[in-house]
Amino acid sequence: MNTHLHSFSGFKRRSFLQSSAALGLLGLAGCATTSIPSKAKVVVIGGGYGGATAAKYVRLLSDNKIDVVLIEPEAAFISCPISNLVLSGGKQIGDLTTSYAGLSRNYGITVVKDYASAIDTTKKAVTLAGGATIAYDKLVVSPGVELMFGSIEGLKDANASGQVLQAWKAGAETVALRRQLEAMPDGGVYAITIPEAPYRCPPGPYERASVIAGYFKAAKPRSKVLILDANPDVTSKGPLFKKVWAEQYKGIVEYRGQHKATAVDAKAGIIKFDVQDDVKANVLNVLPAMRAGTIAVQAGLNNQANNRWCGVNYLTFESTAAKDVHVLGDSIQVAPAMPKSGHMANNHGKVAAAAIVAQLSGWDVNPAPMLTNTCYSFVDNKSVIHVASVHEYVVAEKTFKAVPGSGGVSTGPTELEGVYALNWASNIWADTLA
Amino acid sequence: MRTSRLAMLRQSTKLRCIALPLLCLALCPMAQAQSAGTKEALYVKSLAASCANCHGTNGKAVDGSSVPSLAGLDKGYIVAKMKAFKDYKPGDQPAVTVMHQISKGFNDAQVESLAGYFAAQKK
Secondary structure, eight states: OHHHTTTTSOHHHHHHHHHHHHHHHHEEEEEEOOOOSSSSEEEEOOHHHHHHHHHHHHHHHHTTTTTTEESSSSSEEOOOTTTHHHHHHHHHHGEEEEHHHHHHHOOOEEEEEEOOEEEEETTEEEETSOEEEEEOOOOEEOOOEEGGGGSSSSSHHHHHTTTTBBSOSSSHHHHHHHHHHHOOOOEEEEEEOOOSOOSSSSHHHHHHHHHHHHHHHHOOOTEEEEEEEEESOOSSHHHHHHHHHHTTTTTEEEESSSOEEEEEOOOOOOOOOESSSSSEEEEEEEOOOEEEEEHHHHHHHOOOOTTBBBBBETTTEEESSSTEEOOGGGOOOOOOOOOOOHHHHHHHHHHHHHHHHHHHHHHOOOOSSEEEEEEEESSSSSOOEEEEEEEEEGGGTEEEEOOOOEEOOOOBBHHHHHHHHHHHHHHHHHHHHH | HHHHHHHHHHHHHHHHHHHHHHHHHHHHHHHHHTHHHHHHHHHHHHHTTTTTHOGGGGGOOOOTTTOOOTTTOHHHHHHHHHHHHHOOOTTTTSOOHHHHHHHGOOOOHHHHHHHHHHHTSSS
């Protein structure tokens, strides 16, 4: 966001404001919200891939008959998918930024720029940090993940001071990590630690390591990328990534499994592990374990996997902890083979929206919902590999399962898939927000 | 004379009895997809929404997209294309990147329903 404003810094303030208005940029959607309704049929918490899609599709599938309020603290949507290309220098953060104005302009959604600070599932009302309360008939909770900084000693302070970044939620940290990589001397080491699965975006850390290696290869070829994975092996597209590292980034990328980070010393540039030896690096990118987003935890929706994730009825995405509350995206306890991805969250949003429209119309919900997923990973600024899957609701098991015989991965990285990956991004951003 | 007129009437009634369900079979999926406010229309729309991530909301991709729009395409073309994707083998030309894997997730009835929905959307 800051970078976005910096890019306009040459403009006079007035012309900036005019151009912002003309482009329908950031923040203005929030300003346009003059009054917060005290009641809405559907309230959505979180304007990411899950929540924004659910908000839009409740309007779309109800022929605009059901009113929707979307609560989102950020001024604009910044996509996590494609954000690794900001680290490699292939994209600017502005390229991945989309205003929320389209949701209000095109679909009549009331976008409230605020935090949801509390949910009363008995009284069916959401309280905002600003003090207002909004009652709902149906609530959608899609807050993404909370990074558990406290799970790694020293990480909370190191992150707060800007020394050790996560950049797993795209935005200011993404830009700051790019600056650290640019400032790193040739011959330096960039180290990324990966928490045990499940975490947001299974192939994301390996994509990040690859595209940063691509940057090093071109700009500072004596440098190294060290992948320190708490998992025993690469958790997604393993053979494809390993082939790229062995062939394209030989001598640059080193992968080490079974490395669970337990502490960081930002000053000394050291990461400590539960069993393995300490690692020293110039740029530390430490990803801690993750759990359901803060508001979902505060509302007690995190009733699965040692209270890390939220249980849902997969037919409707209604919480198993609270009636008329639907949880989407990265916060949920996943079904078998279901990744925590933006594409999947977008699909959750559609199944939940259809279920909500059916329930509010007094109809049976769709007994056979479907989900698709396509995760593209860049291995450099141009070439891409993917994993794709289709998931059907299996009545007997009350869960989603991959359709037998469907889905698969690329045979290898291609520039053709690079083109499709960027087109995937343009289309899913429009499908979610425009 | 009288008998034969009666017979004709009977026959035409019988024909109508057969013709109407046939007509309905042919038109109903599309009619349902188009007429808002029924649960069947909702189910079809939400199924079609699982394509929208890549092909655009209601099958309308963004301008300049190399992933094609599906809105307004011929129904038979979409059905045939999905079958061709299912039959695709790696190495066949032109190269298919993901649709040979995605298409196998949808059965014939779903493909028929999706094709009818997208064919009925404005370009």
